Amino acid sequence: MGDEQLDLLEFNGHMQQARRAVAVGQPQEAADQLRAALTLWRGPVMSGAGGSVVEAAGAVLEERRLGAAEQLFELRLALGEAGELIGDLRTLIAQHPLRESLRGHLILALYRSGRQAEALAEYAKVRELLVEELGIDPSAQLTKLYEDILRASPELAGPAARPVSVAGPPAPQPPEAAAPDARRSAPSGAGSDRFPTLASLHGAPCTLPPGIPDFTGRERELAEVLEACRQDAGEGPRVVAIDGMGGCGKTSLAVRTAYQLAEEYPDGQLYADLRGFTPGEKPQRPAATLGGLLRTLGVPADSIPDDEAGLIGLWRATLTGRRLLLLFDNALDAGQVLPLLPSATECLVLVTSRARLLDLDGADWISLGVMEPGESRVMLGEILGDSRVAREPEAAAELADLCGHLPLALRLAVARLRNRPRWTVRYLVERLEDETRRLDELSAGERSVAATLSLSYKALEPELQAAFCLLGLHPGAEVDVYSAAALLETGVRDAEDMLEDLLDMHLLVQNEPGRYAFHDLVRTYALSLGEGRGGREAREADGRLLGYYTAATEAACTLLFPSRRRMDVDAPGTAYALPPMRREDRTLEWFDRESSGIQTLLARGGHEESPRLVFALARNASFHLNLRGRFAEFEAVCRAGLIATRSMGDPLLICRALNNLGVACWRLGRFTEAVEAGEEALDWARKAGGLDDEAVSLGLLGLAHYAMGNLASAYDYTTQAVRAFQTRDVKRLAQQQAEDLNTLGTVCLALGRHDEAADALHRAIEISRMHPHSGGEVTAWTSMALAQIGKGEFEAAHDSVTRAWALSATAVEEHLVLTLAVWSDVSDRLGDTRRAQEQEDRALELISHRTSPQRRSRVDNILALRHARNGRHEEALRLHERALACAEVMEYRVEMAHALEGMAAAAGHLGLPAAAQYRERAEMLFETMGMPPEGRRTL
Template sequence: MDKPDKVCGKVLHGIARRGMSGSEPPNPADARTAAAFIDRMAELRLWAGKPSLRTLNRLGGTTTSPTGAATDALPTTTVSWVLAGKGLPRLPRMAFVESFVVACLTAGGESPEEIPRHLGRWRAVWQAITASAATDAGARPVRAYHQLPMDLPEFTGRQAELDRLGALGEAVEDATAPVVVTISGVAGVGKTRLVIHAAHRFAAGRFDEVQLWADLRGFHPEEAPAAASSVLADFLRLLGVADHQLPDGLDARAALYRDRLNGRRALIVLDDAATADQVRPLLPGTAGCLVLISSRRRLTDLDGDQTVPLVNFSTEESLRLLRWHAGPDRVRAEPDAARSVATLCGHLPLAIAVTARYLRSHPALSLTDLAGRLATDQRQLTGLSPHARSVRAAFDLSYRALPPGHQRVARLLAIHPGPDFTAPSVAALTALAESTAQTVLDDLLDEHLLDETAGARYRMHDLLRRYLTLQTQREDAQSEPHDALHRLTRHYLDRARHATNLIHPTETRRVTTAPSGPAPWQSPSEAVAWVEAEYDCLVSTVRRAAELPDAGPALAIELVAALYRPLANRGHSADRIALNDLAARLARQHGDRRAEAQFLEDLGTLYGQVGRAGEAVGHSYRALAIWTELGDLTGQRGCLTDLGNSCRQQGDHDKAIEYLQEALAISIDSGDRQGEASVLNFLGLTCQGTGELDAATEHLARSAEIYAELGNRLGEAIALANHGWALQRSGRPREAIPYHERSLEIFRALNDRYNEAEQHWGIGQARHQLGDTGAAGRHWHTAIKMLRDMRALDDEQAAELLTQKIPETPELIRLNT
């Protein structure tokens, strides 16, 4: 029996095998989530007598992809992974579900007349879950395996290259290693468009299981090329690896990435690669995968790479693109002028598209007049290559046609940190109302000066960024970029403060200034979703602000501090350490000892989280020395508490108690009741480790009491939860359950999903000790699925735990309790 069958068999709810003649097929009506829906699919297969994957494939027949190719409706690999929960919490495609249901009903002997009735139930539930997920967007993290940017409807030409790519894609089926293809060519020749278009054609059939995409920023004028380690972290999250389980080193991440793709049909698209060294760690290790790379360079030292060179359009391809944008009648009316325009654009797709968009927005302009303007502009561009003159002339044409306000926005977009931007960030950058900024973005999009990606985000071609940077220099507007970046940094800082207030409302040391206006989100999960979406821009903004004159470094320091809570437990350890180290150095250079101490304290915590204990303790001691010098008792208490907790986790309980008792004395003497409650909580946990359970419950009860008096619901819930664990270790599970239930209620209200899952686990353990195995199993399964959905467990771990009658407590819960 293969592993998916084992998993399916263990998670069923008492459904018997098909041997029970005449039984009604399972009804999915009670499924409310993607995970529950897939459990019902597994039950349906069992009801049908558990037909083999090959049988399901045969009964599922074929379907027609958007490219017109006939493909398997139920590929055996995809069925296996869906039923094992590998794609959770994303629903499989409707077409897949329909084929699967029909195949199972047929295998189970259901009459053809009844199949439509049953199929209607499955469709209705699928649609209800899909609608619910759309309404709840952002409420919880969702792994997405289908990452391709949208294709362009106006894509045209490149048939020979598409045929070549199609043949290479077909070769994946029989290849003994991943097929790696690089599309190379000069800037503006259409590499990204081709690679995305080809990827969509492949994804529609053979590679519908996993599609990953990354912008490697190999030739971005402002940003450094994307680090392979960071790209791997993003890919691993999408592939279900828990944040706290992401390895730190590049080699370790690459190895785990290859393991995750082993046996899977994956399409990986790497856009704008700089070098083979940047790409090499991102390649899968086994057959069945296709990697499409775009680069201005031929990556000749990449083993196994096959290059598809991309040259300028042919005349007919250029005219076809002109007809698409400008209209066939205009091109037909002036064929010679149309050919001249194409030639003056160097037959470069980017230049033709920009010029054609300009022509479309000027219906009275003839192609003859347009060709004359382009020729005049190019004659004035001396000292440039023909390629550069073509691109520059096309950009000049569109730029000069923009209203002055639009020109200003376009110039400022060229300096926006990060790979993309949104209307709110552009509004801040340009000092415009958000509605006005959105209008300008839409106009620039219409002029083909921007691309829109998923989630109302916009990107600018790096050639246009360079062009607009030169325009800024020509127009002597050098002071405005600094002012704009200051405004953008303040915008991100304000949003980060709002996020901190939602995620950790008791934080007052890292965020000392209240954010302006109402919060842009209603829940912590929405705030976290914003941080993740803006992550690259936030990191780039900190680094750019650090180099600005005047208030720039101070803003960078504040932004790093405000991001501490929102980025916690998100798996960005290396970047967080680098940012806090940068902020500590900036604070030291500017004589801000208080900020320096806070960042050193935070570095101690961050190094401890990645297992670098020596560096963690060193930073904590340096922070403690500064807090002592400043006479800041809260800072001293925080460092001592951290040192005590580190010792507790390392098993040195005596040293932990020594640090914690010193921290407790400081809290009591200074009247720091928040600090007192925090230290008492850690003392309770430490006493659990030493077996002093009465002392543990006493400390935790007092901690919860103080937190409740102060109105700190999060602290109260944590102390209540730990009290419950202490009672369980005392052999008093019945008394423990109310503590877990009270804390569960608070965590649920705060949308703290990790701690909510932990309480379900605690209740499950207590119920099991009391002999109530049914209730125990329900709470354990709820906890496992929640931990999986938030990436605290990876998919394989969750699937394995779901098969266990008495699941092993995950390491993350053991560590935190």
């Protein structure tokens, strides 16, 4: 028998003796036996042995070891140990982080060691880990332990009266039995020892306001504040300050913290409202605050000096040697707080303020934001009732969103529902959806969100008040310093200073450096202060932003799209400071962030005096949106640009706006609309004698007619476009000429004219090499490979598609998806099936929501050919069916016909009766389009 087997027998023996010791009431003996059992473990069980059976056996034994360790910790806790367990527990938890029983032992050990904040933080940590890793909440036992700590439950006191069991957790005894003195010494309250009212703890003065009975959420913030309060202060008192916007629950959190820490400050817990933001009242002077505090501490009135310096001296002398908790609520500025700070290091000072009081040296600052969505839902259930929320869960979630997860707003909304029992949650949501009346709805008696925000606004300097109102007009979800400078008509540094001041007052939030945002309700309040978005001031602000964004996007497009046609649009580039546009990646990130605001600005309208700027901004935005595959937004900005150009009556600008709109419609698969836009654009170009614009319109019409299956018309328009460019400035219009030659090559492939297609594509490649632009050469080489496949030149096709892939760094995913599909087909034809599958897999991985429907259907049809060629007819049928579904939505007839032909072949091999129907539909489409057999893709 090996050593490991002998150890296992001895381990089992110790475990049996431990169980017997517990049964006869000898917990110390049981603990000793468990220690002896665990010392036999010297490493992983059967380390080095192989096989699944051995691994499974090892896992079982490891589970028994962990069980023994958990039982030993439980016994040691029952025997009165606490702090000495913490290190060992942390070590074991590091190896098994999801083991909730170990976490429970650690939390209890921390709590009994006087480390309550760390115990709460440990719960928050395991809760976050379980949600992230497993998508579950902590167990009911662990949650109860956490709640017991929050309310300082006597059940958590010393374990002397508790029975101990190795088989499970200790059974909690009634509070009176577990800790007869603990219940009498806890703070008392109205119906609950968890939320005390004004009381005297251990005979010391306590003027804390009552806590909120239905206080919910803020677990992370509470743990953070408690941890900060228990840090070593060094010289002077410990000062912890909570800042946040009005209505976010600073006072509630501070009061809850104070009650959690009350027993650590036996000489008293004092509260003072400094009235920095109290409706109808002036901020409290330090002298008045000090006088009241001294009287509370029992200093006779005739001993309290009148001058502030004397008050400060007496205050600090009175606090010497005392352990007091001081809560200074609602501070306006540091000047209110500094005279109130004691010199005694034994004291703790809690401060709440809407602004971060930077002059409080040495203070720990904790910023309070809005609640998490989950916390908001829990809060609604607590104060409105779980049953009512359960009846309308979606409406409750929308209500929390409309309240911006701001605790004050949520409480006011619930107050409206309580006062109107006939209202449903959905009815209130519908009322709140009207932004113009939202702030009016969020009020109850003298309390309202608007009144709360008004106090913060009135505390601002006049210049900041004006900036706050103007920034509310910004169209973006976020504001950067450059657009703010344009909006505020100031320099970038001055704009940043104002943004930072508003951030310090929590009238703005910051998700990343340099970018600022409004809480939804704060923006609504800012808009309510002026004429709204329809007034003169708003129109002037929009005009400044229009000029700024036109200049900024012009600079961005110059870097990102260097081959595009330049246009003189009178963009006021020198009037505004612009963000740096030197790196393509950073510039594209800037465009991504600002895109939503630009679109909102264009959609607002009201720019009748600046139609050229509207057209230019819409054009610039369309380039970015086309690149990003956001085609519906691409169309929307094009329509905004078209409206502006029609108001001007400039035929060439109208033509260009129509051409852009036509491309957007083609991208969306709305080919008839693309043809209509192209035909009107062509008419305007010919009226104005704009030969360049005429060529662009011809190319658009060729592209749209090809998609519709009008191959003869597509060939006619595209060849006209190519001829028109032969006499033009190739460099200036190189990208457009290369695109039209690519289109001509594609049309010729459908017509079975492979040599003509190859000639057109050779010219496209030459132009793209001389005048590089994004993806042009990649597309031409990929189409060249298709032409060579049509001629049976598979080695040459492989060479072409390899060249295309070598240029992939210059192309977008849209081009690379097709390149990989064609490469997969060529590799398979040459017998390299492994490489063919790899390329197909990569092509399918690259397909995303940004891939145009035309490209998706074409790629699926090409990939299906390989599977049909190798007898995988079910997979071929699936891909062809997917291609057909995509093509039918937009009546992309060329790919519809290819899909149906492939489905007919696959269905025939599978013996499906639908094969004849598919073949009939395919032949009818081929005939209607005039596509000869030479133009059809074959195996």
